Amino acid sequence: MSPDDLDGIAARENASRKPIQIRCCTAAGCLAVGAESVRRELQGVLEQHPLRDQTEVIGVGCMRLCGFGPLVRRDPDGTTFAGVRPADAPAIIAGQGPELTPLDMHQPFFRNQKSVVLANCGIVDPERIESTIAAGGYRGLRDALTLHSPAEIVQFVTRSGLRGRGGAGYPTGVKWSIVAGSTDPNKHVICNADEGDPGAFKDRTILESDPHRVMEGMVIAGYATGARTGYVYVRGEHPLVTDRLQKAIDQAREFGLLGTDILGRGLIFDIEIRVGAGAYVCGEETALIASIEGGRGIPHPRPPYPGKVGLWGAPTLINNVETYANIGAIVENGPDWYSAIGTPTSRGTKVFSVAGRVVRTGLVEVPMGTPLREIVEVMCGGAPKGARIKAVQTGGPAGGFVPEPLLDTPVDYEAMAAIGSIVGSGGMIVLDETTDMVEMARFFMDFCRDESCGKCIPCRTGTVQMHGLLERIGRREGTRADVLRLELLADVVRHTSLCGLGRSAPNPVTSSLRHFRGDYEEKLRGGPKS
Amino acid sequence: MTAERKMRINDVQVKFEEGETVLACARRAGVRIPTLCHFDGLSDIGACRLCLVEVEGSAQLAASCVTRAEPGMVIRCHTTRLAEYRKVILELLLAERNHVCSVCVANGNCELQDLATEHQIDHVRFDYQFPALGVDLSHGQFGVDHNRCILCTRCVRVCDEIEGAHTWDVAGRGGTSRVITDLAQPWGESQTCTSCGKCVELCPTGALFPRGTSVGGLVRDRGRIELAMAHRRHESCHG
Ligand SMILES: Cc1cc2nc3c(=O)[nH]c(=O)nc-3n(C[C@H](O)[C@H](O)[C@H](O)COP(=O)(O)O)c2cc1C
Ligand code: SF4
Ligand code: SF4
Ligand code: SF4
Numbered sequence: 001m002s003p004d005d006l007d008g009i010a011a012r013e014n015a016s017r018k019p020i021q022i023r024c025c026t027a028a029g030c031l032a033v034g035a036e037s038v039r040r041e042l043q044g045v046l047e048q049h050p051l052r053d054q055t056e057v058i059g060v061g062c063m064r065l066c067g068f069g070p071l072v073r074r075d076p077d078g079t080t081f082a083g084v085r086p087a088d089a090p091a092i093i094a095g096q097g098p099e100l101t102p103l104d105m106h107q108p109f110f111r112n113q114k115s116v117v118l119a120n121c122g123i124v125d126p127e128r129i130e131s132t133i134a135a136g137g138y139r140g141l142r143d144a145l146t147l148h149s150p151a152e153i154v155q156f157v158t159r160s161g162l163r164g165r166g167g168a169g170y171p172t173g174v175k176w177s178i179v180a181g182s183t184d185p186n187k188h189v190i191c192n193a194d195e196g197d198p199g200a201f202k203d204r205t206i207l208e209s210d211p212h213r214v215m216e217g218m219v220i221a222g223y224a225t226g227a228r229t230g231y232v233y234v235r236g237e238h239p240l241v242t243d244r245l246q247k248a249i250d251q252a253r254e255f256g257l258l259g260t261d262i263l264g265r266g267l268i269f270d271i272e273i274r275v276g277a278g279a280y281v282c283g284e285e286t287a288l289i290a291s292i293e294g295g296r297g298i299p300h301p302r303p304p305y306p307g308k309v310g311l312w313g314a315p316t317l318i319n320n321v322e323t324y325a326n327i328g329a330i331v332e333n334g335p336d337w338y339s340a341i342g343t344p345t346s347r348g349t350k351v352f353s354v355a356g357r358v359v360r361t362g363l364v365e366v367p368m369g370t371p372l373r374e375i376v377e378v379m380c381g382g383a384p385k386g387a388r389i390k391a392v393q394t395g396g397p398a399g400g401f402v403p404e405p406l407l408d409t410p411v412d413y414e415a416m417a418a419i420g421s422i423v424g425s426g427g428m429i430v431l432d433e434t435t436d437m438v439e440m441a442r443f444f445m446d447f448c449r450d451e452s453c454g455k456c457i458p459c460r461t462g463t464v465q466m467h468g469l470l471e472r473i474g475r476r477e478g479t480r481a482d483v484l485r486l487e488l489l490a491d492v493v494r495h496t497s498l499c500g501l502g503r504s505a506p507n508p509v510t511s512s513l514r515h516f517r518g519d520y521e522e523k524l525r526g527g528p529k530s
Numbered sequence: 531m532t533a534e535r536k537m538r539i540n541d542v543q544v545k546f547e548e549g550e551t552v553l554a555c556a557r558r559a560g561v562r563i564p565t566l567c568h569f570d571g572l573s574d575i576g577a578c579r580l581c582l583v584e585v586e587g588s589a590q591l592a593a594s595c596v597t598r599a600e601p602g603m604v605i606r607c608h609t610t611r612l613a614e615y616r617k618v619i620l621e622l623l624l625a626e627r628n629h630v631c632s633v634c635v636a637n638g639n640c641e642l643q644d645l646a647t648e649h650q651i652d653h654v655r656f657d658y659q660f661p662a663l664g665v666d667l668s669h670g671q672f673g674v675d676h677n678r679c680i681l682c683t684r685c686v687r688v689c690d691e692i693e694g695a696h697t698w699d700v701a702g703r704g705g706t707s708r709v710i711t712d713l714a715q716p717w718g719e720s721q722t723c724t725s726c727g728k729c730v731e732l733c734p735t736g737a738l739f740p741r742g743t744s745v746g747g748l749v750r751d752r753g754r755i756e757l758a759m760a761h762r763r764h765e766s767c768h769g
Contacts, residue, residue: 279703296700301576301596454681454700454707456577461622464705465656485655492618495591496579 001256002264003142006133009255013134020055021075022046022092025122027062027208028201028240029362030069034085038070041086042093049093058131061209063122065109066201066353067361073122080105109360109379114341116349117325118365121209126244129251132212138257140328144220145265148331153224154180157327159335161347166192166283166320167398167425168500169346169413175317178307179225182315187227189218189269190292190311190318193234193241194276194283197396198447200427201353203321205363207234207241210325211248215271217324219262220331222269225317230271233288235278245273280397280451284499285318287453298453299499320425322351342368346412350423356393357383357432366411373407376430383432391431391515395424397444397451398504400511401437420511422504437516438523441508442470448505459502462493466509476523483520487513533601540607544599552594552605553581563607564616564645566734567682568595571756572691578682580616580645583607591615617649625656626705627663628677629735636736637746642680663708668718671741672730676708679737685709685729697723709737 024030024039042057049055063071068082072092080103081092091097105111115121125131132138144153158173179187191214195203207214218230234241249271252258260268274292276282282297289311291297310316326348330338339347346368352375355361359381366375372392376382383389391401400421402409409415416423431440449463469486472478490506497503513520535546537555544559551574556563566578576593583594586604594607606612623629623642631637663676686698686709697720701710711717730738731752739748 281703301593449704452704454702454704455575456579457619457623457680458579460681460704460707461626464659465622465625468657488618488655492615496582496615496619498576498579498593 003146006138006142006263009130010134010136013130018054018056019076020051020095022055022057023060023063023073023075023122024057025061025063025069025071026059026126027066027205028238029062029066029205030071031240033069035070037086038072038084038089041089042072045089046093049090051093055093058125059127060123061121061126062118062205062363064113064118064364065103065360065362068103078105108374109362109364109381112370112374112379113365114349114367115365116329116338116341117206117213117322117351118209118363119329120213121206121363124210126209126211127247129212129248129255129257132210133255136332137212138216138328140331141216141219141223141257142263144223144331145263145267150180150224150226153220153331156330156335157224160326160330160338161335161342162323162326162330162338163346163413164320165322165326165350165425167395167422169423172319172323175307175319176221176224178305179227179315179317182308184315185226186312186314187225188311188314188316189221189225189227189230190285190288190306190316191218191230191232191321191324192283192285192288192318193232193321194280194288195235195321195425196278196280196283196451197398197425197427199353199355199429200396200425202351202363202426204238204241205353206321206325206351207232208244211245212252213325213328214321215248215252215258217319217327218271219258219267219269220327221317221319221324223267225315227315227317228268228270230269231274231292231311232271233274233276233282233292236275237278242273242275249273279453280447281453281499281501284501286499288318289316298455299501301498322426343410343412343415345414346423350411350426352411352426352428354380354428354430356429357387357389357435358430359384369410369412371408371410372402375411375428376407380430383430387432387434389430390433390435391437393429393431393440393508394427395422395504395507396427397447398422398500398507399424399427400507401431401440401515403515406515420507420514422507436474437512437519438470438474441512442467442474444508445470445505448501452501452505456496456498456502458493459497459499459505462489462497462502463505465489466493466506470509473520473523477525478520478523479525483513483524535599535601537599537601537603537605539605546599550599552583552592552597552599552603555599556583556594556605556607561607563594564648565595566641566645566680567684569684569688569732572684572687572732575683575687578680579619582612582615584609584612613649617651618655620646620649620651621654621656623680624651624654625658627679628660633745634678634736635739635743635745635748636678639746639748639750640736641734659705666711666717667741668716669720669723669725669741670718671725672717672727672738673741674709674711674717674738675736677737678735679709680735681707681709682734683709684732684734685738688728688732689723693724693726693728695722695724695726698729 073080162172163169286300287297306316445467454460564580574595576596581594582591584606665675690696
């Protein structure tokens with residue numbers, strides 16, 4: 001395959017489309033509420049239907065409004081239906097029926113999204129590479145190989161201002177240049193798809209909906225850094241991700257987009273899937289590498305960082321799913337296009353999975369700098385039944401609570417850190433006025449206590465003690481001295497633990513103490529201070 | 531031109547060799563840094579966190595056993611903040627399992643007890659967990675009392691790296707971690723154990739002990755093993 005062949009494939013694919021396309025979401029959220037039977041029924045009804053020659057049913061990825069699935073869209077006009085049942089199939093094919101009320105696609109939930117990473121989610125069939133290519137897939141890779149040197153690509157990524165989407169926000173270009181700068185002939189690229197935070201589902205959804213975009217980013221990373229092998233580390237409990245990704249890898253090899261002569265340009269790069277055991281700590285990069293090597297997935301002290309000494313001792317680039325998913329667009333549209341989106345220190349867009357006590361749960365992609373209030377109130381409709389929002393939790397067990405009065409804080413790495421939370425990898429949980437913040441802090445501490453690998457003393461024993469203190473305060477048996485102990489342990493565990501799990505485990509506690517001390521005071525033995 | 535290999539530890543000027551750790555430099559300079567998981571000659575894992583030191587110009591504390599010395603480094607090992615952190619870490623260990631010294635074979639011969647004394651721990655601020663863990667006396671010569679184990683993994687490493695038997699491992703995670711022999715079989719049924727006794731010698735607490743040892747009766751003879759390890763270090767440098 002040569003670079004020009006991409007256009008041919010796209011043209012053939014577009015020419016073979018029927019005028020009416022019925023797109024059914026087949027991402028996990030919709031599958032869980034019966035999307036597969038809806039799709040089968042649509043297919044079955046269509047076979048006997050007068051419109052069958054002009055209509056086709058396509059399985060696609062996430063259409064974002066996950067809480068209202070199964071979602072079905074009728075194109076080209078884009079009429080979208082929520083909560084579809086198999087019985088709705090005839091009406092959807094006909095494009096009318098009394099029982100159908102289409103979603104308002106101009107509502108802020110859809111209108112205020114800015115699609116870069118999710119541009120093809122809900123549009124392409126993730127199980128057919130031709131569908132992706134027709135929608136512009138692999139054009140970034142083509143441009144990289146035909147127009148730019150590897151050094152230029154690293155420059156692009158640096159200038160774009162992209163920061164890692166796995167949680168820490170480390171400048172991606174810096175990481176790439178460290179690996180590219182090594183003269184070691186043996187280098188690796190890893191995509192971290194472990195995503196273990198409770199409530200987070202954006203990486204999984206990206207991979208289920210548009211696996212080629214992530215793979216394209218990895219191949220470009222291989223070209224830029226000189227790595228020849230790529231691994232995607234996914235959780236065993238998400239078989240749909242593994243299946244779709246494997247299909248995508250097989251098809252990309254067949255089409256010459258992976259292998260030993262990529263796009264006829266002699267580039268060598270291939271991708272393999274590695275399935276993890278499903279421990280949260282395996283998402284930590286050194287634990288992840290140990291797990292791929294076949295060892296126990298426990299963290300190791302850094303430095304050395306993986307960029308210098310990584311997988312099997314070789315320089316290794318490790319990035320998050322969403323980080324790679326930005327790369328193709330950055331190469332295709334240029335770094336200036338990308339850095340024009342967002343804020344001066346946080347460029348581009350960010351994908352969040354919004355869940356909890358909120359009217360519209362689902363996936364949103366917004367420009368960095370968007371205020372939290374706009375996401376949870378304007379786009380997602382606030383708390384159901386007119387309840388008030390108490391706080392928004394970002395960053396899962398490593399993050400913090402943003403209280404309602406601070407919801408005007410923009411999604412920006414520095415702004416979020418300043419109020420004691422983090423942008424995080426993409427989980428956003430809305431809490432309403434009925435939420436007990438001590439119980440929330442206890443929930444996350446319970447998670448960290450369970451997921452601690454046990455290697456280092458402060459995390460292994462400190463999370464157990466902190467959890468016990470939170471339980472006691474929750475039972476209204478705690479004292480002021482217990483709160484002091486909690487604060488002491490938070491300080492020690494944060495500053496002395498070996499890896500990020502322990503270092504960030506106290507965050508939900510310190511953040512809830514900072515913003516919701518009243519919730520603690522009210523429970524202390526003897527009642528709040530008078 | 532390479533910068534001169536000199537650094538400062540607690541205001542003492544120290545010269546170092548390429549690749550040396552901060553801990554090794556400190557020891558050579560006579561500066562004491564407490565450790566539990568470290569043992570000369572075994573690989574370092576940075577797990578006990580007692581050897582954390584402050585590095586000027588860095589926001590994070592560094593585990594001195596796994597931090598390479600660098601020219602111009604300025605290290606502080608004994609600030610009030612570090613002293614408090616070490617104290618809390620030791621208290622957390624004391625509260626984790628069962629460390630009632632008065633009934634322990636290692637009473638008077640225990641590194642945890644010594645560190646607690648050194649750090650003036652007269653009470654523990656946290657709830658004693660007292661999990662009811664087992665004692666395995668199936669081995670003809672040695673016993674393991676999990677209630678005294680601090681999960682330093684010295685036994686795991688010495689058995690693997692020096693004896694080459696790899697009898698020990700860690701199973702479980704977090705607070706439910708424990709050391710196991712072979713595939714969690716009783717030690718006495720181990721197919722791999724050579725009964726060399728190295729793990730027993732290196733255990734910092736009373737978790738591993740020779741059978742028949744009475745309270746406070748544990749004596750250690752690490753000289754033999756230290757010799758073996760020094761020999762191995764020599765070989766790995768010159769081999
Ligand atoms: C306990 C723990 C869990 C983590 N889990 C993930 C994860 O699931 N996905 C991820 O991309 N990064 C995770 N990270 C961060 C990774 O260590 C690493 O920083 C990241 O994959 C780098 O990619 P980025 O620069 O693109 O963000 C985790 C870190 C810690 C400490
Ligand atoms: S901080 Fe927790 S998860 Fe990380 S190495 Fe220490 S015990 Fe393991
Ligand atoms: S006695 Fe020797 S071989 Fe047996 S477990 Fe201990 S170190 Fe390993
Ligand atoms: S048995 Fe002894 S040497 Fe082994 S991990 Fe426990 S305390 Fe350390």
